[in-house]
Amino acid sequence: MPAPARRPRLLVLASTFPAHPDDGVPAFVLDLARQQALEFDTAVLTPRVPGAPRSEVVDGVRVVRFPYFPRRFEDLADGAILDNLKERRTRLLQVPALLAAQYAAVRRAVRSFRPDVVHAHWTIPQALVATLAAPGVPLVVTTHGGDVYALRAAPLVRLKRRVLGRAAHVTTVNGEMREQLTAWGVPEQRSSVVPMGVDLEPARAARARTERRPGRVVAVGRLVEKKGFGNLLEALRGLDDPAWELVVVGDGPYRARLEEQAAGLPVTFTGQRGKTEVLDTLASAQVVALPSVPAANGDQEGLPVTLLEAAEVGAAIVASDLPGIRDVVEDDVSGQLVTPGDVPALREALRRALTDDTARARWQDGATRAATAFSGDRIGERYRAVLRDALR
Numbered sequence: 001m002p003a004p005a006r007r008p009r010l011l012v013l014a015s016t017f018p019a020h021p022d023d024g025v026p027a028f029v030l031d032l033a034r035q036q037a038l039e040f041d042t043a044v045l046t047p048r049v050p051g052a053p054r055s056e057v058v059d060g061v062r063v064v065r066f067p068y069f070p071r072r073f074e075d076l077a078d079g080a081i082l083d084n085l086k087e088r089r090t091r092l093l094q095v096p097a098l099l100a101a102q103y104a105a106v107r108r109a110v111r112s113f114r115p116d117v118v119h120a121h122w123t124i125p126q127a128l129v130a131t132l133a134a135p136g137v138p139l140v141v142t143t144h145g146g147d148v149y150a151l152r153a154a155p156l157v158r159l160k161r162r163v164l165g166r167a168a169h170v171t172t173v174n175g176e177m178r179e180q181l182t183a184w185g186v187p188e189q190r191s192s193v194v195p196m197g198v199d200l201e202p203a204r205a206a207r208a209r210t211e212r213r214p215g216r217v218v219a220v221g222r223l224v225e226k227k228g229f230g231n232l233l234e235a236l237r238g239l240d241d242p243a244w245e246l247v248v249v250g251d252g253p254y255r256a257r258l259e260e261q262a263a264g265l266p267v268t269f270t271g272q273r274g275k276t277e278v279l280d281t282l283a284s285a286q287v288v289a290l291p292s293v294p295a296a297n298g299d300q301e302g303l304p305v306t307l308l309e310a311a312e313v314g315a316a317i318v319a320s321d322l323p324g325i326r327d328v329v330e331d332d333v334s335g336q337l338v339t340p341g342d343v344p345a346l347r348e349a350l351r352r353a354l355t356d357d358t359a360r361a362r363w364q365d366g367a368t369r370a371a372t373a374f375s376g377d378r379i380g381e382r383y384r385a386v387l388r389d390a391l392r
Contacts, residue, residue, distance in 0.1 A: 010040035011115035013126040019052035022274035028196040035380025047077035068101035087253035106133035123147040138168040145302030168390040173302040176323035197379025203312035210283035218285035223252030228291035235347040283313040290319035311367035334366030
């Protein structure tokens, strides 16, 4: 009997990755890697973060975390790199160390694991390092937002164009970002819009077991400029009727200023929470708000996974009218869209979501239907197809 054919080997590179499966760090890379492991022998290479094992196997996915700086000061990749640099500029000292350590780690992985294809999340640093450290291995790059919208200095744009131009395929999470890739010279036949997916079953379970709280508004995300939570607080401060409460789930460099801005308001900051608790909090909401805005450095949302989870738990969604968000939310069909940064419009949208029972029910049903297109199974198959094409 012939031996079974060897499965192709996939090396995934990422810089945002949970230390533990339910620690509250965005897990879209892990969720997608689980789907990729259905067809590929999959290993993830990511920077070390506090409290995480150096190596482990999670649902068939091998995870290796490499050190890049003295442990006492090593925090550049603990969260979002761009936001961490903005919070404390001295972290720039860790950037060359991270690049060098990632290069060495990828070289070791190429020798020992012998991947047939590399999937790099974010153009810089992962795709850049893969281009240098694994030049003979087909490369698929996924851009998520900050690596397209931010890092706009001319030398960085030239660098991104070179890296993306050498990739076998480039995926991105919304159509506007794909247009930018095309403007940078990526051929249309080598790019596609494939967003991150979400496992819908945990969201459905949270919806079934959680009682919705009238008047509760929930906002989930890292407390950084592009999330627009300051505008949300300003909008709610002027909303005297109906009664409301706001629960903010997440942590980040803007927490202190947001807590100060929320003084005297019925606002609870929970800090970062695990995925199960986040889903329960979303399911308890009458309204989920995503008041995102473009940050000063150009960074903005690609397509937030929280939006998909909010849709599946059946909350009424009030969100900013940005490219990735409008791929899920159709105004007055599956939620309400407002101009980013328009506080009065945001206030009126929140008022309507809290008081108009008929419209709220329509938005909830529309959002739940929209979420099915982003299920982890469907998105996983689309990414596996991209990887198969890259191998050919």
